[in-house]
Amino acid sequence: MKLKSSYIVVAVLSVIAIAFPAFLGAYPLNVARSIMTYMALAISWDMLLRSGQISFGIAGLFGLGSYASALAVLRGGMDPMLSIVFAAAFAGVMAYALGFAILRLRSMYFSITTLALMEIFRIVMHNLHDFSGGPEGVVLPSVIFKGASPALYWLCLAGLFLTIGVSWFFEKSKMHLALTAIRNDETSARSSGVNIFNYLLIAFVITSVLQGMMGAIQVQSYGFTTPDTAFDANFTLLPLAMALLGGIHSTIGPMAGAVLLGVASEWLKLKIPYGHLVVYGIIIILVILFMPQGLFGLARKARRERSKAGASHE
Amino acid sequence: MSKLVTTGLTKAFSGLVAVNDVSFTMEEGEILGIIGPNGAGKTTFIHLVSGILMPSSGRVEFKGKDITYMPAHERSRLGIARTYQLIHPLENLKVIENVMIGAVFSRGKSLKEARRSAEAICAELGLERLERDTAQLSILEIKKMEIARALANEPEVLFLDEVMAGLNSDETLQLIATVKRIALERKMAVGVVEHVMGVIRELTQRVIVLEAGELIAEGPYETVSKNPRVIEAYLGGAA
Numbered sequence: 279m280k281l282k283s284s285y286i287v288v289a290v291l292s293v294i295a296i297a298f299p300a301f302l303g304a305y306p307l308n309v310a311r312s313i314m315t316y317m318a319l320a321i322s323w324d325m326l327l328r329s330g331q332i333s334f335g336i337a338g339l340f341g342l343g344s345y346a347s348a349l350a351v352l353r354g355g356m357d358p359m360l361s362i363v364f365a366a367a368f369a370g371v372m373a374y375a376l377g378f379a380i381l382r383l384r385s386m387y388f389s390i391t392t393l394a395l396m397e398i399f400r401i402v403m404h405n406l407h408d409f410s411g412g413p414e415g416v417v418l419p420s421v422i423f424k425g426a427s428p429a430l431y432w433l434c435l436a437g438l439f440l441t442i443g444v445s446w447f448f449e450k451s452k453m454h455l456a457l458t459a460i461r462n463d464e465t466s467a468r469s470s471g472v473n474i475f476n477y478l479l480i481a482f483v484i485t486s487v488l489q490g491m492m493g494a495i496q497v498q499s500y501g502f503t504t505p506d507t508a509f510d511a512n513f514t515l516l517p518l519a520m521a522l523l524g525g526i527h528s529t530i531g532p533m534a535g536a537v538l539l540g541v542a543s544e545w546l547k548l549k550i551p552y553g554h555l556v557v558y559g560i561i562i563i564l565v566i567l568f569m570p571q572g573l574f575g576l577a578r579k580a581r582r583e584r585s586k587a588g589a590s591h592e
Numbered sequence: 593m594s595k596l597v598t599t600g601l602t603k604a605f606s607g608l609v610a611v612n613d614v615s616f617t618m619e620e621g622e623i624l625g626i627i628g629p630n631g632a633g634k635t636t637f638i639h640l641v642s643g644i645l646m647p648s649s650g651r652v653e654f655k656g657k658d659i660t661y662m663p664a665h666e667r668s669r670l671g672i673a674r675t676y677q678l679i680h681p682l683e684n685l686k687v688i689e690n691v692m693i694g695a696v697f698s699r700g701k702s703l704k705e706a707r708r709s710a711e712a713i714c715a716e717l718g719l720e721r722l723e724r725d726t727a728q729l730s731i732l733e734i735k736k737m738e739i740a741r742a743l744a745n746e747p748e749v750l751f752l753d754e755v756m757a758g759l760n761s762d763e764t765l766q767l768i769a770t771v772k773r774i775a776l777e778r779k780m781a782v783g784v785v786e787h788v789m790g791v792i793r794e795l796t797q798r799v800i801v802l803e804a805g806e807l808i809a810e811g812p813y814e815t816v817s818k819n820p821r822v823i824e825a826y827l828g829g830a831a
Contacts, residue, residue: 469674
């Protein structure tokens with residue numbers, strides 16, 4: 279019964295999300311696209327975090343997807359839609375190759391290496407003048423769907439839905455057991471037959487595919503990119519802040535965090551230009567200090583306290 | 593054929609030889625005691641056999657197959673399971689999920705099947721209310737959960753590393769009876785590390801004694817406990 283009602287909620291929200299272009303203009307749809315992009319990145323970051331691995335390389339994979347898609351269209355004459363699939367696959371292959379080296383690292387060593395990789399990708403694109411356009415970046419001959427706002431919105435929404443779907447699968451399948459076991463205690467995980475490296479590699483490749491895909495959708499929707507926009511550190515920092523605020527180790531947490539921070543930042547941008555970044559910083563500090571499990575973590579804790587109190591009254 | 597055979601198994605940590613040239617066998621249905629003073633290398637020995645550590649030299653065979661350098665997760669699929677001296681609960685998983693995990697990854701069961709077999713194992717051990725968080729468990733319940741998790745691998749060889757430590761005598765007696773019954777039912781070979789000699793006497797048919805990494809005695813508890821070398825190892829060489 280409880281399960282059914284939650285399905286209904288999901289269905290209703292999906293329909294509302296799909297129907298947005300019917301009653302919103304170009305500007306709100308543009309804002310929605312930006313929030314959805316960050317939301318997808320926040321969810322994908324969290325998916326890998328469930329194994330205990332903190333990646334600072336979201337912007338790296340995102341930018342890689344942007345460039346792969348843009349250059350496939352520009353240099354290879356690929357169809358823009360197909361180039362999104364290509365870019366996602368390319369990000370996946372890169373993650374697979376890199377994973378063999380970096381997934382042997384743990385904790386801050388892993389984090390710093392992913393951060394460095396992002397920087398390497400950016401510098402490479404910056405300096406490959408003839409191929410990638412160097413610091414000026416690439417300009418596509420046209421924007422996908424001729425720049426029609428509703429179509430761009432739906433494309434981005436499709437990317438987000440796919441991300442949510444995969445994340446939900448991670449929560450409901452044996453991926454959940456494997457990743458949580460690896461996060462909690464690698465020794466126990468090994469003794470229970472979990473092939474730790476394999477599961478880390480699967481999670482790293484899948485989240486990289488999603489991040490590359492969102493980068494490709496972004497570049498096709500704007501029609502241009504530069505090393506500094508594609509590999510903007512904000513694509514790492516904002517998703518991180520959103521996931522932390524909403525609550526890590528879940529799908530719903532990063533989603534809620536993205537809506538809250540996304541809407542707040544749009545509003546703050548109008549009130550105090552660039553001041554929204556200060557507010558972000560403050561939010562991250564406060565969340566880490568006072569509710570490290572985020573909003574949904576607080577709710578979970580409260581529910582647990584209540585059930586414990588109930589149990590002791592039996 | 594013996595379930596488990598080690599030949600000249602040795603592990604050195606840069607100079608310190610923790611396990612030195614240990615050769616032993618374990619047979620089907622046997623409960624073997626592994627005893628020795630603190631630092632004798634008992635836990636390191638189990639680490640080597642279960643693949644948590646790789647040996648410096650020597651050989652480990654499981655049912656005639658060389659598994660000396662096989663990774664731990666593959667050994668657990670093959671049928672070697674263990675518990676840990678220091679408890680290792682997976683605190684973000686529920687009790688039932690803690691137990692299921694071996695059935696899912698070592699035995700390749702679906703989540704549904706794994707849940708069913710985990711419930712059966714917990715029932716056998718008397719572990720209840722399986723939807724709880726591990727933080728809500730008593731020490732006895734955590735120990736039972738760790739045994740249940742090892743059993744969910746459906747092992748042929750099981751090592752229990754000081755599972756009775758921290759339990760009172762009633763709880764210990766209860767757990768001894770359970771382990772004995774399950775080992776018998778499943779025809780497992782069980783290796784038990786314990787400091788409580790009463791447990792070793794009750795539980796095991798045969799004992800090996802380690803001291804400073806070396807195997808110094810082997811045989812039934814009654815004989816081994818009268819062996820002068822063993823007494824010296826435990827009480828010191830003053831006499």
